[in-house]
Amino acid sequence: MGLATAFPVAPAEPVEPDGHRLLRAELARELHDEVAQTLTTMVVQMENFKAIQYGRESVIRQLDSYQESTRDVLGNIRRLLFDLRGEPAEAMEFVPRLRRRLREYESRYAISATLRVSANWPRQLAAQAAIHLSSIVEEALSNARRHGGASRVNVSLSVAVGQIAVLTVKDNGRGMELLWGESAGLGIIGMRERVLLLGGELQVLPTTPRGTVLKAAFPKERLI
Ligand SMILES: Nc1ncnc2c1ncn2[C@@H]1O[C@H](COP(=O)(O)OP(=O)(O)OP(=O)(O)O)[C@@H](O)[C@H]1O
Ligand SMILES: [Mg+2]
Known part of the structure; x- marks a missing residue:
């Protein structure tokens, strides 16, 4: 198989109207200010809560796993923000x-x-x-x-x-x-x-x- 068939060139992506660009920017702002900020606060609050759980290993482990899941969601949102912008x-x-x-x-x-x-x-x-x-x-x-x-x-x-x-x-x-x-x-x-x-x-x-x-x-x- 030649390279031309191995890599058919996909059609060029269409130019986006201004209205769509503004809507994406608006969505990105909302997502950042409302969702990402709240999740960041939650990670910090969990960290503070962990600090007062001396000796309660199973609670601390559980909180670690909640933090990790929250950070994963945050990572996904950051990627989405990046796509939107x-x-x-x-x-x-x-x-x-x-x-x-x-x-x-x-x-x-x-x-x-x-x-x-x-x-x-x-x-x-x-x-x-x-x-x-x-x-x-x-x-x-x-x-x-x-x-x-x-x-x-x-x-x-x-x-x-x-x-x-x-x-x-x-x-x-x-x-x-x-x-x-x-x-x-x-x-x-x-x-x-x-x-x-x-x-x-x-x-x-x-x-x-x-x-x-x-x-x-x-x-x-x-x-x-
Ligand atoms: N690097 C990897 N090592 C071992 N298994 C993998 C790896 N990448 C993918 N898999 C297997 O392939 C499956 C499909 O991966 P895929 O990324 O499509 O979905 P997912 O990670 O399960 O879910 P999502 O990405 O939608 O959160 C995984 O559930 C896993 O079983
Ligand atoms: Mg996956």
Whole structure:
């Protein structure tokens, strides 16, 4: 199969009317001020409550898990906010931001996370491409931690022969128990949709000696 058939170019995304942009900005503001702020306050209140539970280990553990779930929801909302705002700054700073994100993931979950970027990876990405890539990495990191129980994640960004851009996220977790295509949750479906919007293909496969590797490949021209 030639590259032209492997990567049919998806139609260009239509220009958005001003009214829609304003509505997205309004939604982003509401979501930030009303929902994200409240959740942040809840995490802080739980922290304060934990401080007065001396010696009550099971209560503290329970609170830890409530905090973690709340932080996960917050992380999802932040991503949604980012999508709604479509911030171009994210696109220009894609690699440095991803590095910072991986450092944060490492320190929060004690999972070692590395990033390799090939020299021919574009320095500046189109805003839409950066949004799709960030969301895909975020979901892969979440799956590696939640389902894989991984202790190491390797992210790589490269441009292969034929100007094919490739994002891989490899973990050393327990691997997928489901057969590919079998009742995947919303995460993999969402990642696949984003890769399709970039005119490419997504693969999620077992890797050796153990773990899962996600590979998203699409034409480099869709990144810039
Ligand atoms: N890195 C991984 N390691 C092990 N199993 C995985 C990994 N990624 C996905 N899976 C398995 O594939 C299933 C589908 O993943 P998917 O991200 O689509 O859904 P989910 O994580 O269960 O739910 P959601 O992403 O909608 O919160 C998971 O429930 C899990 O069983
Ligand atoms: Mg998931």
